[in-house]
Amino acid sequence: MPDANARQYRLETDLVHAGGLRSEFGETSEALFLTQGHVYSSAEDCEARFKGESPGFIYARFSNPTVTMFERRMAAFEGAEAARATASGMAAVTAALMGLVKAGDHVVSSKALFGSCRYVVSELLPRFGVASTMVDGPDLAAWRAAVRPETKALFLESPANPTLEVIDIAAVAEIAKAAGAKLIVDNVFSTPLWQRPLALGADCVVYSATKHIDGQGRCLGGVILGSQEFIETHVHTLLRQTGPSMSPFNAWVLLKALETLPIRIERQTRTAGEIAEALAGHPKVARLIYPGRADHPQAEIIKRQMSGGSTLIALDVAGGKPSAFRFLNGLRLVKISNNLGDAKSLITHPATTTHQRFTDEERAEMGVSPGLVRLSVGLEHRDDLVEDLTRALDAV
Numbered sequence: 001m002p003d004a005n006a007r008q009y010r011l012e013t014d015l016v017h018a019g020g021l022r023s024e025f026g027e028t029s030e031a032l033f034l035t036q037g038h039v040y041s042s043a044e045d046c047e048a049r050f051k052g053e054s055p056g057f058i059y060a061r062f063s064n065p066t067v068t069m070f071e072r073r074m075a076a077f078e079g080a081e082a083a084r085a086t087a088s089g090m091a092a093v094t095a096a097l098m099g100l101v102k103a104g105d106h107v108v109s110s111k112a113l114f115g116s117c118r119y120v121v122s123e124l125l126p127r128f129g130v131a132s133t134m135v136d137g138p139d140l141a142a143w144r145a146a147v148r149p150e151t152k153a154l155f156l157e158s159p160a161n162p163t164l165e166v167i168d169i170a171a172v173a174e175i176a177k178a179a180g181a182k183l184i185v186d187n188v189f190s191t192p193l194w195q196r197p198l199a200l201g202a203d204c205v206v207y208s209a210t211k212h213i214d215g216q217g218r219c220l221g222g223v224i225l226g227s228q229e230f231i232e233t234h235v236h237t238l239l240r241q242t243g244p245s246m247s248p249f250n251a252w253v254l255l256k257a258l259e260t261l262p263i264r265i266e267r268q269t270r271t272a273g274e275i276a277e278a279l280a281g282h283p284k285v286a287r288l289i290y291p292g293r294a295d296h297p298q299a300e301i302i303k304r305q306m307s308g309g310s311t312l313i314a315l316d317v318a319g320g321k322p323s324a325f326r327f328l329n330g331l332r333l334v335k336i337s338n339n340l341g342d343a344k345s346l347i348t349h350p351a352t353t354t355h356q357r358f359t360d361e362e363r364a365e366m367g368v369s370p371g372l373v374r375l376s377v378g379l380e381h382r383d384d385l386v387e388d389l390t391r392a393l394d395a396v
């Protein structure tokens with residue numbers, strides 16, 4: 001098998017070609033290897049394959065040619081030595097954390113997280129004897145105060161779901177290094193196009209490929225990326241033996257989706273910036289948060305650590321939940337959904353969906369207010385979106 005995950009060309013070119021494994025038929029488009037396993041020329045060959053002495057595929061729970069192509073292309077995209085695909089983003093988050101800790105260890109995480117990520121850190125890990133402390137993400141002193149000798153992992157989302165809070169990744173990476181812990185960054189909201197956590201000092205990056213990487217609402221997927229050593233030591237065996245594997249079909253869809261990712265994300269980000277500009281002064285918008293606007297609370301960090309804005313906008317509708325619901329129900333083009341990063345513009349009321357399982361107090365500390373809505377901007381024409389959003393806000 002050819003090796004080299006390393007970037008050969010510029011980003012857009014690698015996203016079309018990197019990691020491809022062309023078969024003896026010389027196909028143009030990457031093949032979908034819909035097979036659970038592989039056959040061997042002899043018992044000796046089979047034994048050598050299992051011992052890792054001869055290269056090649058064995059069983060789809062731990063490797064499949066189409067999944068491998070997706071992993072290699074993602075590694076080239078991220079500038080990572082190694083990548084492992086998983087069945088969903090949550091499988092990636094859970095495996096990355098579980099691979100680092102054992103009973104008696106400790107994890108520190110930012111408070112503002114996607115609901116399921118927060119569940120893993122604050123409820124699941126403690127069930128297995130792993131204590132966790134949640135800190136206010138932008139408060140670096142709080143991260144420093146929270147680490148202990150037994151801290152093994154620091155975890156953060158930046159920009160966070162759904163508040164778009166941004167955390168200084170390089171500074172938290174230094175805190176992790178000084179504490180002898182690993183930093184895992186959930187980079188779902190940025191994609192590697194706008195933010196590169198490994199270059200900022202993180203040890204591991206995780207994605208829900210379900211979002212911008214698919215970008216067309218078709219399948220679930222996740223990816224864990226890091227150094228060869230990180231993936232081999234902390235991730236590979238856990239995934240191989242426990243089996244939260246990506247299906248070859250999903251890998252094929254996601255692999256092909258990577259080819260168009262820069263065009264989609266650049267356009268969606270530009271449109272989102274223009275929509276943020278158009279809605280910011282609307283009398284029914286109590287607050288609008290968009291990475292790239294000068295009034296974003298972490299505008300200085302964004303300038304340093306992100307090369308683009310976001311396809312997402314957070315806005316607090318004046319009047320709380322009843323007003324937010326009137327806004328959502330008044331939309332015709334933008335669809336009510338819990339997903340994001342899609343070609344279709346989607347809107348979410350986090351307090352009653354992704355963050356519904358938390359108490360009012362917990363939601364408040366995450367910044368999820370009753371009037372907060374998260375808008376994921378798609379590929380529609382900007383003017384159609386601005387008209388739909390403005391008309392629905394006017395009627396609130």
Ligand SMILES: Cc1ncc(COP(=O)(O)O)c(C=O)c1O
Nearest residue numbers: 088089090114161188208210221
């Ligand atoms: C920031 C973040 N991380 C992880 C996930 C989980 O991804 P998946 O739904 O693919 O499991 C999501 C899903 O919304 C997310 O927004």
